Amino acid sequence: MKNIILGVTGSVAAYKAAYIASILTKRGYNVDVIMTKSAMEFVTPLTFQSLTKNKVYWNMFEEITPKEIKHISLAKKADLCLIAPASANVIGKIATGIADDMLTTVVMAMNQVPIFICPAMNTNMYNNPIVQRNIRTLSELGYRFIDPKEAVLACGDLGKGALADVETIVNSVETYFK
Template structure:
């Protein structure tokens, strides 16, 4: 899969830079075209000559050196790349990227590229777990960077724990998988998916929520990734392990989900709102636990913002997909929602039907489209149902492109 692909390997200053040399050799053996960018700190561990010899290409280490006067080097490299891998990614460079700083060849290139960017962090376990580093990594995930978790083991500093950079063999396989996915039916598409429930706070110990497990939304995210999409999953609180290779944005309340969904909406090609978002929240919340009192307690509720309707009102070229989880008149309500919220597709299901409710591993769905097509599916695993949804979205897009 790597043959003929343009891979930029960005090397930061850490002892794991020696692994980057091994990775360069493996990429060249896989017949990839490799260009290496080094920070000044990286050159303290491995010389540029090592990477030049292994990659058979000049090494980029100074944004002010322009060997070809007809080109701006960092823009040229940014445009050349099919994919960029930062390995090792240090706490310093992660912080720069999270804050949009561009003061060297590496950071200017990363801010200028439109290629997918993978980060393979490597640092002391305590650094990795520092709140600032965790916050910066979270920001980068929300911005679309794909963070490759390292492994646990003995670290060069003498500590034992998580912080080792992923092995060159694993990173090579990751890039192979990346290019394999570019042949999927959603290759090149930016897909945003919402999943799970929301929690609407009453006081520090109480909240309103619903029975959504997030399984359907997570399954759709996995199916979209397998079909080549770059996936951002905006998730309410769930007990599901985050899928590899998917950008996870964690939220709690309906307002947080609205803000994150709209934040990612403008650059999405496809938006699938599978989350069970609260329609109402307490009008008044309490900073301290409300003590038990004699008599009844009435909580006044107010409407939350309708995320799907807002998206429908603001969409331009996005394909917008909604869900209608109903307990009666399922098809009637789904058709009404399809029209009133300006959707392209809607996935309807009867939550009272056996095998189709919340928390289960199966679903029974009917998919209706704006161009008046309808498909009814039997009882399926949520993984299979997710694949059907992705296939129907791709078919709908193909029909629209033929018009």
């Protein structure tokens, strides 16, 4: 069984991560979900726990025990990391090496683990030169991006920034494992 870390960040598209978690779990993957605090404003950890049958992680300080440092053990256990949706904030943190929450700390602790990032944000945010620089930086370092699609966004704008289709994301993960 392959182990997938699903990082969920603060985006209105966070509810779609529940579908991703459900599909991957039903297809036989072990899915450990790590949520940012802002993601929990959109979807609750209980949703993901119910779908994956695994504890949901968000507080890296809660997880330190004498036997295990959870952000390290999760990073070592992972066969793949999928961040969907990925906010501009998290993309920027990873691109600059900031590890100040459970998700970014696990990502920084990963070694030779493929990391797929699925941006989801307003078109202006996505097209911002700083965000684009961060995406280029991560791409050059081997991070894989599943590009957002053009759609009418939650704010009403039409443009590129909507989370890629759930099936596109799931198929990218499954294609990697084939």
